[in-house]
Amino acid sequence: MDVTNQTFDPRCRQQPPLAIDIILNLDLFGIILYSILTFMAAVAVLVFIEECVYIYRKVPANKKSIIIWVNGAAPIIATMSCLGMWIPRATMFTDMTSATYFAVVVFKFLILMIEECGGDEAFLKQSAKKTFRISTGPCCCCCPCLPRVPVTRRSLFLLKLGSFQFALMKMVFTILSIVLWTNGNFELTDLNITGAAIWINPFVGVLTIIALWPVAIMFMHVRITLRTLKIIPKYAMYQLVLVLSQLQSAIINILAMNGTVACAPPYSSQARGYLMSQQLLILEMFIITLVTRLLYRRQYDPLPLAEDDDEKEKMVLPSETIENTA
Template structure:
């Protein structure tokens, strides 16, 4: 998955023809810009500002509309992925030598976003415990991309148990933990001249740190794919598929474009133009494309996350499950009744109004219809 698995490296190249090596300073960059470059700079600035405005408007809607603080935070962080990428890319265009720092920060944001998306999926169920019960009847293949997608025929299906969901959740969580640590080390080494992005050699820290990032991100994507696949049918009305694609496309766009432009630089298709190295020109093109793409992605995300459809409800039950009210204190029931009038809950079992009075079903217990399983969520 390349450098942009945090997008942690600049596009590297070997220079020819006497062109400068390395990114220019701003006092070298702006005086040598052509009319076309200035026009592109204006366009990217406008698009980044519009992307930020779309995000801020969506945040206002989310804070006023979504049912819980937990979901507000999760959705806000996820849709913040697009302005985060856009603004860091804009910074890298204005200050070419900040390209590495800018991509480090966008990569850190993406690492946390993957885990936030997992938490959002569980929140749609009503919490992790609710997801355990609602998925307790299901089985799932473990042949998920990007690790085991070629082993569909030879790998058995496993029961979607608490242990299965917890392992997959931890696989995603580790990238939110490992990513920042590795990138912090890379930044420290980079300031000391010991980390050279794109330079592949056995004695270079880049090779080993980037390998750790690749493994971490692949494991995280595997865990995310597993949770997404087992939830796809039950959470269909929550528009889970397009929401997942919006995050996945963002990850893939950076990886594919970064790798492709790196090939163009190494094959001398993107040539240097003094005082700009081929690496600098490729970085400029990469950031320009990212800004355009994040503008389009932010518009798409607005129709997915900034809506009442698929964002207000909880999946409270399924046809084979029923809810039984637990004994609770009067004040708990009173609080729950107030919340019931404010938060619409979705009950797919019957046409009757759901008895579940809050998102995590704290006042109820799930029971399989054949009474073989009873799990308390308190």
């Protein structure tokens, strides 16, 4: 076929191959690559299960489910990427599952930072005379003139609500997208004004930015207080999962839809872009799973110390009042 007509090769416009077709067409390099990536995804899940057992035994009850949710981000994404790699026609569903899970993780990470401070009441008590700096990313990092907001029960509730809406609405839009897809109204590659994807995806993007803002505000507020609990590297891993699972995948998929990623039958250009994204995510999430295991498996519970501090305060305050009255 002439070079100028390569983009019209019918093999580059066909649906993604079935799982059995992938297995039958794998060469030696493909067998090794798929085996290694599948092994990485399986190890990530096993590490996560072992971490869950440790958390269940060693971590206080108020933090168990939160830490398990946060730790599960990388293994879940690696597992969904592995399924999408073996079953290319299920890519839309595996990506939606990963995105929905991470939407919950965004809210859980905000709650984790509050719980590390001792919970809502302890946080409000410690920050009674402090303020939130809202001129932070991803919304207002370029607006240093914004006023600081006092730390109150109402402002804390608004921060929680800002992240919770994403966890809720992402699930709603995922279900809506699947329902529309079954009716033939939702297609990721359909960028026409009459398509559902062109309306749903930007709106979800706005909700994502709104949800990330409260987490950034809270992190800027507690990063010094929770420095001994490794909150900075934990936040870095959370941000890295966000960038790799959302931004990296979006860039590769956009390049594939524009034809920048060449087709390689039986994979079309778009299907090959999804394949590359999933293979990269398996490797990246495997590494992140190992790093997060080191961060969360340590003894970092501040609750006994907080109780000791409270007891010391109760012992010190009466003596101080006696001296003042004298």
